[in-house]
Amino acid sequence: MRISARNQLRGSVKRVEHGTVNSEVTIELSGGIEIVSIITKQSAEQLQLTAGSVVHAVIKASDVMIATD
Amino acid sequence: MRISARNQLRGSVKRVEHGTVNSEVTIELSGGIEIVSIITKQSAEQLQLTAGSVVHAVIKASDVMIATD
Amino acid sequence: MRISARNQLRGSVKRVEHGTVNSEVTIELSGGIEIVSIITKQSAEQLQLTAGSVVHAVIKASDVMIATD
Amino acid sequence: MRISARNQLRGSVKRVEHGTVNSEVTIELSGGIEIVSIITKQSAEQLQLTAGSVVHAVIKASDVMIATD
Amino acid sequence: MRISARNQLRGSVKRVEHGTVNSEVTIELSGGIEIVSIITKQSAEQLQLTAGSVVHAVIKASDVMIATD
Amino acid sequence: MRISARNQLRGSVKRVEHGTVNSEVTIELSGGIEIVSIITKQSAEQLQLTAGSVVHAVIKASDVMIATD
Numbered sequence: 001m002r003i004s005a006r007n008q009l010r011g012s013v014k015r016v017e018h019g020t021v022n023s024e025v026t027i028e029l030s031g032g033i034e035i036v037s038i039i040t041k042q043s044a045e046q047l048q049l050t051a052g053s054v055v056h057a058v059i060k061a062s063d064v065m066i067a068t069d
Numbered sequence: 070m071r072i073s074a075r076n077q078l079r080g081s082v083k084r085v086e087h088g089t090v091n092s093e094v095t096i097e098l099s100g101g102i103e104i105v106s107i108i109t110k111q112s113a114e115q116l117q118l119t120a121g122s123v124v125h126a127v128i129k130a131s132d133v134m135i136a137t138d
Numbered sequence: 139m140r141i142s143a144r145n146q147l148r149g150s151v152k153r154v155e156h157g158t159v160n161s162e163v164t165i166e167l168s169g170g171i172e173i174v175s176i177i178t179k180q181s182a183e184q185l186q187l188t189a190g191s192v193v194h195a196v197i198k199a200s201d202v203m204i205a206t207d
Numbered sequence: 208m209r210i211s212a213r214n215q216l217r218g219s220v221k222r223v224e225h226g227t228v229n230s231e232v233t234i235e236l237s238g239g240i241e242i243v244s245i246i247t248k249q250s251a252e253q254l255q256l257t258a259g260s261v262v263h264a265v266i267k268a269s270d271v272m273i274a275t276d
Numbered sequence: 277m278r279i280s281a282r283n284q285l286r287g288s289v290k291r292v293e294h295g296t297v298n299s300e301v302t303i304e305l306s307g308g309i310e311i312v313s314i315i316t317k318q319s320a321e322q323l324q325l326t327a328g329s330v331v332h333a334v335i336k337a338s339d340v341m342i343a344t345d
Numbered sequence: 346m347r348i349s350a351r352n353q354l355r356g357s358v359k360r361v362e363h364g365t366v367n368s369e370v371t372i373e374l375s376g377g378i379e380i381v382s383i384i385t386k387q388s389a390e391q392l393q394l395t396a397g398s399v400v401h402a403v404i405k406a407s408d409v410m411i412a413t414d
Contacts, residue, residue, distance in 0.1 A: 031100020169238020
């Protein structure tokens, strides 16, 4: 499957924390950069996400804001 | 200013392409990872973004989806 | 590839209209239901979308609002 | 009320599951297509959503991604 | 029509600027507060938005970030 | 820090309700207008939000829909 979202960053799952409805997944990209994702618990289970899983963080370009100091 | 968005990734602007209303900004994080952002041209101008500008890519955790192969 | 977004609706592209930066893609689901998507023109070209292409409309559950009459 | 969101798909509520803060609502469109929505529990209660309620799934065009096989 | 989005702020259109695909609409709330919205030009035309139109700015609670100084 | 989001509305926190994962924050703008925000509980704690805190509600222009009666 290929998807229209412009950002598809390869990494591995560092940590999964399940809430009642949602799960918080921390992904480590190359270079040690971490990205936090919140998805539904049902999705996290269907994708069988656990520490070490190889994944892509998928982000639409219009969801990336830019800040300067 | 501090903001509630969970992901604030430091990088530098690699390229800015202005459209009529929107601008597409490519940000290079450490390790050579690139993230593409689309913001309004007015915002790009107000932040004076040009190649080399030090910026943060700001992304809400709920806007990060996860894909597996 | 499998993705965490809860809604992945199979359909076919009915129409693609390219703007300068974005493209508007109309997808027809079974039963004649139409969904309009706006993605970047670059994505539309990379996915080689044309009328008749078989696609999935991918939508996060938290992006679906509900209205009543 | 009329709203700027491009997708307003008529259907009926098939199932409502309440969490602590959010509710997950499954909507059945014509042709048996199902869409899952997550809204706040407070909104679900104010709209008095129960199985069988006639509703519209409201989705912005820019929140619809496209995937190909 | 009633919608699940938590924020529905009444105001009047102060200015509409049409691009090729999108329109930028500035809404003035009571107390002189201004909110900028970007919707598709087609939606702006269907809603017949012009300066002075009475409208509601509709915003999901999860799309409101918080910043501190 | 300056950010690309077009709407940055100054106000004060009126109420914070913490859930397990998310917090609901009600912000009062000038003129008595209220905006509801849902952010992660972790962000609410890091920003030390309590009733009376001076904050900005930060909203992307593309997340503002428009409704008419």
